[in-house]
Amino acid sequence: MGSLEELQCLQGHSDRVWQVSWSPSGDMLASCGGDRTVRIWRHDAANPERWLCTAILEDTHSRTIRSACWSPCGRFLATASFDRTTAVWQHQGGVWEVVAMLEGHESEVKEVAWNPNGGMLATCSRDKTVWLWEVQPGHEYEVVDVKHGHSQDVKTVRWHPLGEVLVSASYDDTIKLWVEEDDEWVCAQTLAEPGVGHASTVWEVAFDAVGERMVSCSDDCTLKIWGCCRADSGEQQWTLLSTLSGFHDRTIFSVDWSKQGLIASGCADNAIRIFGQEGGGEQDQVDSAAATPGVWGLFMQQDSSRRPATGSSSDKASSSSDSGVATFRLLSTRQPAHPLDVNCVRWHPTDPTLLASAGDDCCIKLWRWHAAPT
Amino acid sequence: MELINPAPVVHERKATRRRLARATLKSGEEDKREPIDSLEVFEHIRDITDPEHPYTLEQLNVVSEEHVEVDDAGGMVKVRFTPTVEHCSMATLIGLCIRVKLLRALPPRFKADILLYPGSHASEAAVNKQLSDKERVAAALENPNLLSMVDRCLGSSF
Numbered sequence: 001m002g003s004l005e006e007l008q009c010l011q012g013h014s015d016r017v018w019q020v021s022w023s024p025s026g027d028m029l030a031s032c033g034g035d036r037t038v039r040i041w042r043h044d045a046a047n048p049e050r051w052l053c054t055a056i057l058e059d060t061h062s063r064t065i066r067s068a069c070w071s072p073c074g075r076f077l078a079t080a081s082f083d084r085t086t087a088v089w090q091h092q093g094g095v096w097e098v099v100a101m102l103e104g105h106e107s108e109v110k111e112v113a114w115n116p117n118g119g120m121l122a123t124c125s126r127d128k129t130v131w132l133w134e135v136q137p138g139h140e141y142e143v144v145d146v147k148h149g150h151s152q153d154v155k156t157v158r159w160h161p162l163g164e165v166l167v168s169a170s171y172d173d174t175i176k177l178w179v180e181e182d183d184e185w186v187c188a189q190t191l192a193e194p195g196v197g198h199a200s201t202v203w204e205v206a207f208d209a210v211g212e213r214m215v216s217c218s219d220d221c222t223l224k225i226w227g228c229c230r231a232d233s234g235e236q237q238w239t240l241l242s243t244l245s246g247f248h249d250r251t252i253f254s255v256d257w258s259k260q261g262l263i264a265s266g267c268a269d270n271a272i273r274i275f276g277q278e279g280g281g282e283q284d285q286v287d288s289a290a291a292t293p294g295v296w297g298l299f300m301q302q303d304s305s306r307r308p309a310t311g312s313s314s315d316k317a318s319s320s321s322d323s324g325v326a327t328f329r330l331l332s333t334r335q336p337a338h339p340l341d342v343n344c345v346r347w348h349p350t351d352p353t354l355l356a357s358a359g360d361d362c363c364i365k366l367w368r369w370h371a372a373p374t
Numbered sequence: 375m376e377l378i379n380p381a382p383v384v385h386e387r388k389a390t391r392r393r394l395a396r397a398t399l400k401s402g403e404e405d406k407r408e409p410i411d412s413l414e415v416f417e418h419i420r421d422i423t424d425p426e427h428p429y430t431l432e433q434l435n436v437v438s439e440e441h442v443e444v445d446d447a448g449g450m451v452k453v454r455f456t457p458t459v460e461h462c463s464m465a466t467l468i469g470l471c472i473r474v475k476l477l478r479a480l481p482p483r484f485k486a487d488i489l490l491y492p493g494s495h496a497s498e499a500a501v502n503k504q505l506s507d508k509e510r511v512a513a514a515l516e517n518p519n520l521l522s523m524v525d526r527c528l529g530s531s532f
Contacts, residue, residue, distance in 0.1 A: 016512070034512065063516045066509070082513050108513050126513065153510065171507065201507065219506070250485070251506075268485070268508075340482060341508070360482075 002274060002371045004334045004355065010364040012039055012053050017358035018066050019344045024074045026350045031364050032065035038079055038089075040096070041364070051366060057096050060087050067111040072118040080109035086123050088139065099139040104131060104146075111156045116163040120144075124154035130168045130178070132185055145185045149176055156204050161211040165236060169202035175216055175226075177238060189238055191216075191226065196240045198224065206257045214238065215263055217252035221245070223265060223275070225328065247273060247330055256355075258347040262369065263328065264355055266342035271335035272357055274369065278327040338363060377426055379458045384433050387420070409446035410480070416442050418479040419453065421531040422471050425464045425523065430530065434458050436468060441491060449483045451476060456491040465495055469505040470514060471527045478528075 015034030022029055029041040029051065038057035044050040063082035070077055076099075077089045086102040086109050107126035114121055121133040121141065130147040153171035160167065166178040166185065174192035178185045191197050200219035207214050214226040225242040250268035257263050263275040338359030348354035355367040416439040420432040431437045441454040453472055457465045469488045476486045488505045490498045504510055514520050 064512060082516055110509070126510075153507075155509075171503075200503070219503075 002276075002331045002369060004272060004274065004332060004337070004367045004369055007049075007354075007366040007368050008051060010039075010041055010051060010053070010366070011362070012056075013037070013362045013364075015064075015362060016360045017343065017362060017364055018064065019068055020346050020356045020358045020364055021068045021070055021077075022346055022349050022356065023070045024072055024349060026348050026354075028070075028074075029356055029364070030068045030070065030077055031358060032068045032079060033358070033362075034064045035362075036061050036063060036065060036081075038065060038068055038077070055096055057089060060098050061085065063108075066109065069112050069114050071114050072116060076114075078112045078114060078121060080112040080123060082108040084109060084125075086112050086121070088141070090139075100141055102133060102141050104143060105129070110154060113157045113159055113166075115159045115166075116161060122157040122159065122166050122168075124157045124168055126153045128152060128154060128170075130154055130157055130166070132166070147178060147185055147187070149187050149190075150174065155201065158205050158207065161207055161209070165211075167205050167214065169205050169216060171201045173198050173200055173202060173218075173220075175202055175205060177236070179236075188236070191238060191240070198222065201251075203251070203253050204255050206255050206263075208257045208261065209259045213241070213257075215255050215257055217255040217265055219251045221248045221250065221252060223247075223252065223255060223263070242328060244275065244328060244330075247275075247333075253342065254344045256345050256347050258352050259349075260352040262331070262347070262352075264345040264347065266337075266345040266357055268341045269335070270338055270340060270342060270359075271333055272337040272342055272345055272355075272367070273330060273334075274332045275328045276331045278329050334367075337367075338365065378462055378464060379426075382424075382427055382429070382434050382458045384429055385435055387430065387432055410444055410484075411446070412439055412442040412444045415444055415451055415453070415476070415480070419472050419475055419531065422468075422475060423527045423530045425467050425471075425527055431455070431468065431472075437472070449485055451480065451484050451486040452489065453486065454489050454491040456494045460494060461496050465490065465497070465501050466504055467520075467523065467527075469501060470511065470520075471524050473505060473511060474515065474524050475528055475531060 013033050013035050017031050017033040020029055020031045030038055032038045039053050040055040041051045042054045044052045061081035061083050065079050065081050067080040068077055075091055079087045084105050087098050088100040089096050090099045105125040105127050109123050109125050112123050119135050124130045128150050131143060132145040133141040134144045136142055150170040151172045154168050156169045158167045169175045174190050176187050177189040179188045198218040198220050202216050202218050205214055205216045212228050216224045223244040224240060226238045227241045229237045231237060248267045252265050252267050254266035261277060265273045337357060338361045340360035342357055342359050344358040346356050353369040357365050419437050422431045424434055436455050443452040473488045489502050495501060
């Protein structure tokens with residue numbers, strides 16, 4: 001089924017680590033947390049297997065740094081803080097400096113995300129809003145839209161890999177998809193129907209490699225897999241494909257989808273779990289169904305015969321879906337992965353078997369995924 | 375400021391019987407760590423002061439030993455508390471005080487669930503959700519005003 005081997009434990013933060021983020025090329029890892037600092041980790045030149053802290057970014061945020069996101073070019077790092085600001089850092093000549101401070105949110109900023117072409121930033125906040133910022137020449141950031149719509153604390157924002165959709169998720173238990181229409185961003189869809197949407201706070205979402213599927217994680221202890229269907233007009237319509245329930249014992253704070261199709265989850269029960277798709281080997285590249293939008297029509301059909309639980313470690317675990325094609329199975333559970341809550345899991349962008357995680361234990365861990373021989 | 379509950383019923387601080395504990399241990403078990411039990415957890419929170427009255431949470435019957443569950447091996451603590459009135463606007467603050475006290479007093483491996491006693495509050499689900507959101511708890515504790523209120527309530531409990 002596969003297993004996670006712990007490669008290294010990166011220590012240095014003096015408080016809970018909230019998030020880790022790989023640079024686009026994967027040569028750097030940024031981490032941030034309750035100690036109000038960002039640490040930048042790189043390969044040790046003398047020992048390429050080991051990662052070292054090579055920079056500490058501090059004295060800019062006065063409260064917890066909740067999120068850090070690299071620009072697609074890898075030269076900028078944006079950081080979101082409970083101090084209501086978002087900072088943009090530039091890495092030049094081996095030095096990190098703040099080149100912009102984005103202010104306007106009325107409460108804690110929970111997440112920042114750069115769009116795929118690097119021209120826009122999205123931020124979200126406890127103040128229930130999502131802000132869109134356009135990058136202007138000279139490190140100027142202009143607010144192009146402020147989106148109200150969530151009724152509570154917005155926990156996360158993520159861009160679709162093609163950049164045309166922004167996803168936000170909230171303490172109000174909903175996921176919202178935002179698209180641009182005539183210079184304005186509008187809510188195209190809210191994933192919240194009773195029995196379909198999450199039953200509690202949605203903490204994070206992640207897309208698969210091609211952006212045809214999305215996974216969300218929640219305080220309701222489930223993961224949900226969503227599929228995209230394109231109407232003839234080209235509009236996206238997202239529907240629930242599968243709910244993975246019974247696998248997690250407490251809040252799931254983080255989820256990430258590797259380019260090879262593996263889903264990792266970070267949970268308040270201290271565990272990291274790895275899920276893969278039923279039917280295909282876990283090392284499959286993106287399967288043909290995901291690459292062919294038309295096939296997603298399959299998932300629109302209601303199937304009354306729910307599949308029985310598969311590949312689970314507990315009797316109550318189940319992965320119900322409208323089509324067997326979308327059934328995921330638990331491949332591996334690492335428990336404990338950290339001695340305390342796991343707050344973040346992130347696959348390396350180019351090495352598909354390398355995973356980073358962050359925990360309440362102030363540590364970051366690097367893991368190697370070993371798929372079991374078939 | 376008008377009090378939410380101007381005349382609360384005040385109960386006496388109960389004497390607790392400490393367990394026979396060590397006396398009953400068989401020889402050879404003296405070095406064993408004594409597991410944390412509900413009485414020990416109750417001892418940590420019973421003397422927290424109510425935010426608006428000069429009484430402890432125990433004196434106001436907000437907390438009691440019977441409503442504390444502990445699973446030492448599993449590292450779980452569950453505390454159910456009962457506000458003096460069911461529209462109490464202090465419920466979140468009281469729950470936050472209990473959470474902070476347990477964060478400070480128990481080994482970090484313990485995961486605490488702080489919940490309203492079922493049926494004891496008009497906004498039970500909303501208060502429970504807020505108390506279980508560790509991100510919002512962390513943000514609240516970075517607010518100096520809120521933190522000083524919490525510390526004032528906790529001052530009597532150490």
